[in-house]
Amino acid sequence: MARSRIPPVPAAANPGRPLKRAFFGRSVHEVAPGLIGATLLVDGVGGIIVEVEAYHHTDPAAHSFRGPTPRNLVMFGPPGFAYVYRSYGIHWCVNFVCEKEGSASAVLIRALEPTHGIAAMRRRRGLHDERTLCSGPGKLTEALAITDAHNGLALDAPPIALLARIKKPEIVAGVRIGITKAVELPWRYGLKGSRFLSKVF
DNA sequence: CTCTTGATCTTCT
DNA sequence: GAAGATCAAGAGC
Numbered sequence: 001m002a003r004s005r006i007p008p009v010p011a012a013a014n015p016g017r018p019l020k021r022a023f024f025g026r027s028v029h030e031v032a033p034g035l036i037g038a039t040l041l042v043d044g045v046g047g048i049i050v051e052v053e054a055y056h057h058t059d060p061a062a063h064s065f066r067g068p069t070p071r072n073l074v075m076f077g078p079p080g081f082a083y084v085y086r087s088y089g090i091h092w093c094v095n096f097v098c099e100k101e102g103s104a105s106a107v108l109i110r111a112l113e114p115t116h117g118i119a120a121m122r123r124r125r126g127l128h129d130e131r132t133l134c135s136g137p138g139k140l141t142e143a144l145a146i147t148d149a150h151n152g153l154a155l156d157a158p159p160i161a162l163l164a165r166i167k168k169p170e171i172v173a174g175v176r177i178g179i180t181k182a183v184e185l186p187w188r189y190g191l192k193g194s195r196f197l198s199k200v201f
Numbered sequence: 202c203t204c205t206t207g208a209t210c211t212t213c214t
Numbered sequence: 215g216a217a218g219a220t221c222a223a224g225a226g227c
Contacts, residue, residue, distance in 0.1 A: 053219070061219070063212095063219075066213085069213080086210070087218075087219065087220055088210080088211095088217095088218060088219095088220050088221085089209035090209055090220070090221075093219065108219055110219085136221070137220070138220045138221060139220090139221075177219075178218085198220095203225105203226085203227080204226080205224085206223090207222095207223090208221090211217105212216105212217090214216085
């Protein structure tokens, strides 16, 4: 063979450079939509972030609203780290801490478009359908094998990798899902028209 | 398609 | 003791 052909990977599976930790040192309302289109990998498995929600300590729906506790301590720390918590006693959910130390704001990662390690994700989820592999905060942590062992880990160091999007995507916003307080705030962001959302906007 | 319910457990009141 | 940033399966339409 004279020269091997470049394999035909979709553009979506060929993301940009790693995001620096400083990316998170801004308002959660800038970071949250800014994450749509970025690629999240844990041990090389993951996909494109297509849905997130913003939480802030002034927001009654946020875990940090009533001040620091053992569970939410990472939220009160510096930006650029993962906050993982147990949901309904069954699932894990992952957030990215934003702004600055003490501001206790974070972005909940709610859905991914699977691109890397799809076979591993199918195995962990016991599911074949790609569309629903990571279409929810509890689903994507199962697919990426995220647990409380990842709580407090840096977002720019192994096993976590976060790669910038190549093009600026079209973003839609709406009210958040599954909360009972501050339900009217439009702090859920998604990739317009994506098939991989937890719920259509 | 929508609606209801069970699973399971940590956190805070 | 109740609620919760969820999910999947089953019933009903």
